[in-house]
Amino acid sequence: MDNMSDWVQHMVEKSPQINQMDVQNMGCLNFDKSMSQTVFSGLVKETSVQQYPVSDRFLVFQLLTKMFQKYSEELKANRPEFLYGLLQLVEGERDPRCLLVVFRLMHSVIESLDLDPYTEDVFEVISCYFPILFTPTPDDEYGITKEDLSGELHRCFTACPQFAPFLFPLVLEKLESELITAKIDSYKVIEGVSRNYGYERINQFIPQLWTAIRVDVLKPKLLETEISEHALKALISISDAMIENELMFDSFTKQIWTDISNAFNKPELDLVDSGVSIMLATISSNAYAFNQMITQLMPILLKQFTFCQKESTRVVIIESISRILSHSRNISQKQINLINFESLFTLMTSLSVADTETDNIRESVVSCLQQLIQLKEMNENKWEIITKVLHSLLDNCLNGQQL
Incomplete structure (x- = not known):
C-alpha cells in the first residue's frame, strides 16, 4: 500500500x-x-x-x-x-x-x-x-x-531511571566532544535526570562526571562560558541526588574539596571565584554541608585576604565571601553555625571604616558586611557594633569620601 x-x-x-x-x-x-x-x-x-x-x-x-x-x-x-x-x-x-x-x-x-x-x-x-x-x-x-x-x-x-547504565556513558562521551552544543546538551541531560535517577543509579558514574565538571568549571573567571554555567547546574542536580545518602554525599564533598582546595590556597591561580561556584553548587541548600564548607573555607579565605598584596585578588576574595553569605539565604538560618562568621564580622567591620584601604576594597567590604548583617542571629547579637559602623559610614559620606 x-x-x-x-x-x-x-x-x-x-x-x-x-x-x-x-x-x-x-x-x-x-x-x-x-x-x-x-x-x-x-x-x-x-x-x-x-x-x-x-x-x-x-x-x-x-x-x-x-x-x-x-x-x-x-x-x-x-x-x-x-x-x-x-x-x-x-x-x-x-x-x-x-x-x-x-x-x-x-x-x-x-x-x-x-x-x-x-x-x-x-x-x-x-x-x-x-x-x-x-x-x-x-x-x-x-x-x-x-x-x-x-x-x-x-x-x-x-x-526511565533504568536508562542510567546506557545514558551516562553516552553523555560522558559527548562531554569529551569539541562541539559546544553537544557538551551543553549533555549537561542539560545530567541536570534533568540525576534527581529522578537517584544516588544508587548515578553513584558509579560520579568520578567521571566530577572530572568533566571540574575541567569545564575550574578556570579563571574570564574564561567562564555557557558550558561552565550548565556544568554547575548539573553539579547541583547530582548533589541533590547524592544527598539522599549521607555517607556517599560526605565522600563526594570530601573528594571535591581535595581536588579544588588549591584554588583557595593559591589565589594567584585566579580560581577562587570558580572554586566557590563549585562549592556552592555542591552544598545546594544542605545546612550540614554549608557549615562544613564554611569551617574549611572561611579561615583560608580570610588568611589569603589578609596577606595578599594584589588588590584585584583581594576584591575577588571578598566578593566570593559575599556570594557565600548570599547563598546562606537558601538555608534555614537556625541551622547555620554563626561561630564560623565571627572572625569575618570582626575583619569586615574594621575594614569598612579603615582609611588605609582603597575605594575598591572598601566597596567590596561594605557589600560583604551588608550580606553578613542580613543573617538574623548575627544582626541581633552584633547590633551595637553594626550601629557604630553605620554611623561611621554616614560620616564618611557627609564628609565627601567615596565608598
Missing part, C-alpha cells in the same frame, strides 16, 4: 468493525477497543512507514498517539509485541515535525510501561538522536526549534 488512505481502506474492508478511523482527523477514533490490537498489528505488518511521504508518516504517528491515549491498556496487554512493533514503526524517522510527535509518544510509553527486559532496545532507538543537531530553515512553516526537539528527547531520558 502506497499511502495511509489505501491502508485505512484496506483495514476497513478486512475488519468492518473498524468503522470510524478518519485518516485526516485522528481525533475520530471510535472503533471497539477489542480491535486496537488488530489496527496496531496491521500498521506494523502491512505498512512500510519510512517509505511513506512525510505527510503520511505524520498521520501514522498521530494515529499511534491517539491509539495509545485511548486504548493503552489493550495495547500494553501484549507488551513485547507492542514495544517491538512501536520501535519498528518509529525507527529511522528524520523529519522534525514527525520526531516531535514520536518523542512525545515515546515519553508516554516509557513513563507508563515497564520496559524490562527491552530497556536497552528502547534506549538505542531514541538515543541515536542525541544530541539534537537541527537548524530550522527561515521558511519553516511549523516553527519547530532545536530546543523543542531536545526538550522532548530529554524528557524521554528522564522518565
Whole structure:
C-alpha cells in the first residue's frame, strides 16, 4: 500500500468493525477497543512507514498517539509485541515535525510501561538522536526549534531511571566532544535526570562526571562560558541526588574539596571565584554541608585576604565571601553555625571604616558586611557594633569620601 488512505481502506474492508478511523482527523477514533490490537498489528505488518511521504508518516504517528491515549491498556496487554512493533514503526524517522510527535509518544510509553527486559532496545532507538543537531530553515512553516526537539528527547531520558547504565556513558562521551552544543546538551541531560535517577543509579558514574565538571568549571573567571554555567547546574542536580545518602554525599564533598582546595590556597591561580561556584553548587541548600564548607573555607579565605598584596585578588576574595553569605539565604538560618562568621564580622567591620584601604576594597567590604548583617542571629547579637559602623559610614559620606 502506497499511502495511509489505501491502508485505512484496506483495514476497513478486512475488519468492518473498524468503522470510524478518519485518516485526516485522528481525533475520530471510535472503533471497539477489542480491535486496537488488530489496527496496531496491521500498521506494523502491512505498512512500510519510512517509505511513506512525510505527510503520511505524520498521520501514522498521530494515529499511534491517539491509539495509545485511548486504548493503552489493550495495547500494553501484549507488551513485547507492542514495544517491538512501536520501535519498528518509529525507527529511522528524520523529519522534525514527525520526531516531535514520536518523542512525545515515546515519553508516554516509557513513563507508563515497564520496559524490562527491552530497556536497552528502547534506549538505542531514541538515543541515536542525541544530541539534537537541527537548524530550522527561515521558511519553516511549523516553527519547530532545536530546543523543542531536545526538550522532548530529554524528557524521554528522564522518565526511565533504568536508562542510567546506557545514558551516562553516552553523555560522558559527548562531554569529551569539541562541539559546544553537544557538551551543553549533555549537561542539560545530567541536570534533568540525576534527581529522578537517584544516588544508587548515578553513584558509579560520579568520578567521571566530577572530572568533566571540574575541567569545564575550574578556570579563571574570564574564561567562564555557557558550558561552565550548565556544568554547575548539573553539579547541583547530582548533589541533590547524592544527598539522599549521607555517607556517599560526605565522600563526594570530601573528594571535591581535595581536588579544588588549591584554588583557595593559591589565589594567584585566579580560581577562587570558580572554586566557590563549585562549592556552592555542591552544598545546594544542605545546612550540614554549608557549615562544613564554611569551617574549611572561611579561615583560608580570610588568611589569603589578609596577606595578599594584589588588590584585584583581594576584591575577588571578598566578593566570593559575599556570594557565600548570599547563598546562606537558601538555608534555614537556625541551622547555620554563626561561630564560623565571627572572625569575618570582626575583619569586615574594621575594614569598612579603615582609611588605609582603597575605594575598591572598601566597596567590596561594605557589600560583604551588608550580606553578613542580613543573617538574623548575627544582626541581633552584633547590633551595637553594626550601629557604630553605620554611623561611621554616614560620616564618611557627609564628609565627601567615596565608598
